[in-house]
Amino acid sequence: MPNATVAARPETAFRLRAASPEDGEAIAALLREAFAPYDGKIQPRPGALSETGASIAAALENGAGSVAEAGGLLVGSVLWHPEGDGFYLGRLAVKPGWQRRGIARALVESAIEAARIARRAQVTLNVRILLPDNVAFFESLGFERAAARPHPGFDHPTYYVMVRRVD
Numbered sequence: 001m002p003n004a005t006v007a008a009r010p011e012t013a014f015r016l017r018a019a020s021p022e023d024g025e026a027i028a029a030l031l032r033e034a035f036a037p038y039d040g041k042i043q044p045r046p047g048a049l050s051e052t053g054a055s056i057a058a059a060l061e062n063g064a065g066s067v068a069e070a071g072g073l074l075v076g077s078v079l080w081h082p083e084g085d086g087f088y089l090g091r092l093a094v095k096p097g098w099q100r101r102g103i104a105r106a107l108v109e110s111a112i113e114a115a116r117i118a119r120r121a122q123v124t125l126n127v128r129i130l131l132p133d134n135v136a137f138f139e140s141l142g143f144e145r146a147a148a149r150p151h152p153g154f155d156h157p158t159y160y161v162m163v164r165r166v167d
């Protein structure tokens with residue numbers, strides 16, 4: 001059998017659904033796992049590492065998000081909330097072992113589509129300057145660097161504000 005169905009192999013298949021406050025604990029656990037490699041490596045410490053089930057549930061009460069599921073596991077997340085005339089996107093994570101399969105791309109596209117449906121003008125996010133692979137990833141999805149800013153207490157820029165216009 002030729003391997004033309006590689007993309008549809010069951011072990012690579014995932015599906016997206018809307019996140020709900022009941023997903024809070026699972027999303028917080030996913031964030032801790034996915035962001036763990038940054039712990040002690042980038043300053044300030046990523047806020048994603050301090051999320052709890054309650055804080056994620058609260059974010060989802062006031063905003064929205066998508067999760068990716070595969071093999072009965074929650075393997076990806078992204079959250080967004082209204083900010084100005086757009087959406088602010090955050091808490092994007094894909095479970096180690098499930099990365100580089102297009103899950104983050106699908107999650108970000110779901111946020112862009114939600115912004116389009118809500119007639120929002122843009123999607124904005126912050127990304128660490130120290131994570132150039134992440135910056136390139138967002139650029140590949142049409143985000144542009146709009147500003148470079150310091151976190152509170154830093155004397156040099158530590159993150160880019162990136163913006164994706166929604167047509």
Ligand SMILES: CC(C)(COP(=O)(O)OP(=O)(O)OC[C@H]1O[C@@H](n2cnc3c(N)ncnc32)[C@H](O)[C@@H]1OP(=O)(O)O)[C@@H](O)C(=O)NCCC(=O)NCCS
Nearest residue numbers: 034035092093094099100101102103104105127133134137
């Ligand atoms: C960043 C992250 C969300 C990417 O998730 P992912 O599911 O692996 O991303 P995708 O498979 O959708 O990547 C799509 C494309 O982005 C680029 N890309 C993604 N991660 C990359 C990496 N580590 N290095 C280089 N390119 C990368 C590639 O072009 C990739 O396409 P390819 O695999 O065909 O080459 C994931 O690595 C993660 O959870 N990291 C830890 C938490 C984090 O940094 N979150 C984002 C904070 S801004």
